[in-house]
């Protein structure tokens with residue numbers, strides 16, 4: 001798969017803005033984040049979303065593609081959040 005094709009399959013984090021706001025209680029897309037892998041400092045909205053059809057949503061750094069956030073819905077309506085790949089400004 002070429003980088004161009006790979007890019008075509010991704011969305012920016014604005015695609016999950018509503019979900020992030022539901023979880024964090026505020027609009028997260030304009031909040032700053034720092035990638036734990038490469039140190040990239042950018043708005044949360046610049047993170048890339050690679051797959052919206054799996055059991056969870058994975059967000060990746062737009063620079064190094066390292067996993068920054070994973071959001072996995074639970075049966076009780078809550079979310080399991082893995083955020084060790086980023087520092088979020090809330």
Ligand SMILES: [Zn+2]
Nearest residue numbers: 035038061064
């Ligand atoms: Zn990065």
